[in-house]
Structures are given as C-alpha cells and as structure tokens.
Amino acid sequence: MPRxxxxxDAARSTGGPNAADAARAAGLLHEPxxxxxxxxxxxxxxxxxxxxxxxxMVSEFMLQQTPVSRVLPVYEQWTARWPTxxxxxxxxxxxxxxxxxxxxxxxxxxxxxxxxxAITETHGGEVPEDHAALLALPGVGEYTAAAVASFAFGQRHxxxxxxxxxxxxxxxxxxxxxxxxxxxxxxxxxHALLPDDETTAARWAAATMELGALVCTAxxxxxxxxxxxxxCSWRLAGSPPHDGPPRRGQTYAGTDRQVRxxxxxxxREATGPVPQAALDAVWDxxxxxxxxxxxxxxxxxVEPVADGVYRLPLTPAAPR
DNA sequence: TAAGCGTGGGC
DNA sequence: TGCCCAAGCTT
Numbered sequence: 001m002p003r004x005x006x007x008x009d010a011a012r013s014t015g016g017p018n019a020a021d022a023a024r025a026a027g028l029l030h031e032p033x034x035x036x037x038x039x040x041x042x043x044x045x046x047x048x049x050x051x052x053x054x055x056x057m058v059s060e061f062m063l064q065q066t067p068v069s070r071v072l073p074v075y076e077q078w079t080a081r082w083p084t085x086x087x088x089x090x091x092x093x094x095x096x097x098x099x100x101x102x103x104x105x106x107x108x109x110x111x112x113x114x115x116x117x118a119i120t121e122t123h124g125g126e127v128p129e130d131h132a133a134l135l136a137l138p139g140v141g142e143y144t145a146a147a148v149a150s151f152a153f154g155q156r157h158x159x160x161x162x163x164x165x166x167x168x169x170x171x172x173x174x175x176x177x178x179x180x181x182x183x184x185x186x187x188x189x190x191h192a193l194l195p196d197d198e199t200t201a202a203r204w205a206a207a208t209m210e211l212g213a214l215v216c217t218a219x220x221x222x223x224x225x226x227x228x229x230x231x232c233s234w235r236l237a238g239s240p241p242h243d244g245p246p247r248r249g250q251t252y253a254g255t256d257r258q259v260r261x262x263x264x265x266x267x268r269e270a271t272g273p274v275p276q277a278a279l280d281a282v283w284d285x286x287x288x289x290x291x292x293x294x295x296x297x298x299x300x301x302v303e304p305v306a307d308g309v310y311r312l313p314l315t316p317a318a319p320r
Numbered sequence: 321t322a323a324g325c326g327t328g329g330g331c
Numbered sequence: 332t333g334c335c336c337a338a339g340c341t342t
Contacts, residue, residue, distance in 0.1 A: 063338040070328075070337090104326030104337095111340080141340050161338045181321075209338065218336060219331080249335080252326075261326050299325090 022192030025172050028231045030195060030204065036227035037207035040214065044068065045075060046151075047206075053127035053152035055079055060144045060151075061112045066103055068213075074101055085116035086125045094312025097301060098268050106264060110300055111139025114316065129153045142182075150205045156198045158190035159205035163212025168193070170216060174233030176242045177218070259283045259292035264301060267312050276308035 045051060046059035058078055062071040078099060082088035088096065093113045100109035115137040119127060127148065128134055134145040146157035160182060168189055169178040178186060195201045215222045223229055223239075234240070252258055262282040267274055283289040293310070296302040300317020302310050 060338065065325090065337055065339055066327080067329075067337045102327060104328080105339085107325070108340085139340065143339060147338070159338090162336095163338065213338075247335090248322085250325090255324090257325055264326090295325095 156201035170234035
C-alpha cells in the first residue's frame with residue numbers, strides 16, 4: 001500500500017511538508033476523498049442549485065463558528081424573507097439582527113446587511129465573482145471569500161476552514177490539530193493539494209470540509225469510516241496526542257459577552273423601543289452592564305432613541 | 321498577534 | 332457536570 005512519506009527534516013523546520021510531499025499526498029488523497037464525498041455529501045439547502053450565490057453567501061456568514069443544525073432553520077427564514085441582497089439592504093439593519101435570532105455573534109447579521117448594501121450599491125445587486133471583490137465586503141475574510149468563489153462560482157481556491165485545516169494537519173502533516181492561527185506552511189500545503197481542474201478543485205474544497213465535519217472530527221474522529229485511513233500520516237505515526245501550546249479556549253461566563261447577549265435578547269424580542277429598566281433587569285452589576293450596552297451601541301447593534309430608551313438599529317452604524 | 325465577540329449541544 | 336467545540340472576522 002503506497003503511503004505518504006515520513007515527515008522530512010525540511011518539513012519539521014518549516015512546520016509542514018514540502019511541495020514534493022504534498023504532490024505525492026495529492027495523488028493518494030484526491031480520488032478516495034472525492035469518491036467518498038460523492039457517496040456521503042449531505043443534502044444541505046445551500047448546496048442546491050436554487051440557492052445561488054446569495055444563498056451561498058448567507059449560509060457562509062451563518063456558518064462562521066456555528067453548527068449546521070442551528071443554521072438550517074434560520075437560513076430558510078432569511079432566504080425566504082430576503083431572496084436578494086437588495087431585498088435585505090432595503091430593510092433596516094435591526095431587522096437583520098432580529099431575524100438572526102439566537103445564532104450568536106450578531107455582528108455577523110450587521111455585517112451581512114452591510115455586505116448586501118455594498119453589493120446593491122457597487123455591484124449592481126449581484127454577488128461579485130471576483131475573489132478580491134468578495135474579500136472587500138464587510139464580514140468577508142480569507143475563508144469566506146474563497147468559499148463563495150469556490151462553492152457559488154466553481155472557482156479554484158484553497159478553502160481553509162477549521163475542518164480542512166484539521167484534515168490536512170492529520171492526513172498530510174501527521175499531527176492531531178493545526179496551530180491556532182493559519183500558517184504559511186498550511187497555505188502552501190493547501191495550494192499544493194488543490195486539483196488543477198477548476199471544477200474538481202471546487203468539489204475538493206467541499207469534500208475536504210465535509211470529511212472534517214463528518215469523519216475527521218476534532219474529538220473522537222471516526223477513523224474506521226475514513227476513506228484515506230491507509231494514507232493518514234497522523235494515524236501511521238500512531239495517532240500521537242496534540243503536543244504544543246494549548247488550543248485557544250473561550251471564556252464566557254461572567255464576561256461582557258454574556259451580558260451583551262442578554263441585553264440584545266431583550267431588544268430582539270421586543271417589538272419596539274425598550275426602556276432602560278427592562279435592560280437593567282437582565283444583569284445586576286451596573287458598571288459591567290453599562291459597559292456592555294455602550295459596546296453594543298458602539299458596534300451599531302443597538303441604537304439610543306431618547307434618554308434611557310433603546311432599540312435595534314434603524315440606520316447603519318457610523319464607521320469607527 | 322491575540323483578544324473579543326454568542327449560543328447551545330455533546331460527551 | 333463542566334469543558335470543548337462549531338464552515339471566522341475584526342481590530
């Protein structure tokens with residue numbers, strides 16, 4: 001059985017396999033992973049042709065740091081209510097925040113609204129196909145730009161989300177987890193593994209993400225179901241546990257973030273402006289409560305109406 | 321570069 | 332039960 005070569009000294013010094021290693025890995029990994037995807041791809045609404053580029057973009061914003069199962073119902077509501085960027089841009093940003101519901105990170109709703117506005121005003125209402133134009137939109141970073149260009153327009157891009165990074169860390173580099181931040185070595189690996197053909201590359205991006213989401217998971221990976229188990233460098237090395245700095249955790253309890261969430265929940269569920277007293281009720285400590293509210297206002301998620309009265313924003317936030 | 325930013329499900 | 336994690340972006 002052919003296998004991916006042992007990690008070389010050069011690979012260790014650069015934090016990843018060299019181009020030749022990656023090229024060999026590509027020959028071994030492409031077919032099994034693409035075939036596996038053919039059989040195991042989930043039927044997700046944003047993968048259907050009728051989703052279109054706007055549906056893909058909406059899904060990508062919602063899926064940032066948020067599980068598929070929680071996105072599904074909100075995605076259906078959003079795309080039914082706002083089938084085009086222009087439709088979303090025509091409504092107040094606060095409506096986007098309200099419809100975001102409990103997906104979390106509500107600044108994403110604001111940024112998606114701002115992206116819809118930019119698309120309407122400077123791209124004729126059509127989601128741009130160009131990677132650089134996508135990257136320039138609010139809330140669109142390296143991953144989302146590559147994902148929309150790849151999934152909506154079939155272009156050839158290295159799409160590196162947490163799933164893909166983990167799959168490559170294990171299968172190619174031979175470690176359990178990638179580094180906290182994306183490294184240059186990871187980008188080289190991802191590019192070296194990208195199939196030459198545009199259509200195949202786009203499918204490869206979706207396939208590697210799906211493999212990471214369904215089989216090569218962060219905890220308790222289902223290696224017995226893995227199409228490239230025989231070639232996996234991490235597995236061949238004996239599945240060594242993560243060795244290095246701790247993976248970045250997330251604190252939440254007692255933080256401003258928690259208070260912001262409680263405050264915004266009150267405003268989302270209200271039909272109109274909310275008096276200060278209703279907001280004061282959700283958190284006892286006044287200094288932190290005031291700081292959290294100020295932060296929401298500064299972010300454009302909350303708009304002061306009058307003295308001691310607040311609402312979800314009717315107007316876009318002023319640039320800071 | 322690292323910290324801040326929500327929420328809820330699974331083990 | 333707590334802790335870990337989930338298709339990141341911005342400053």
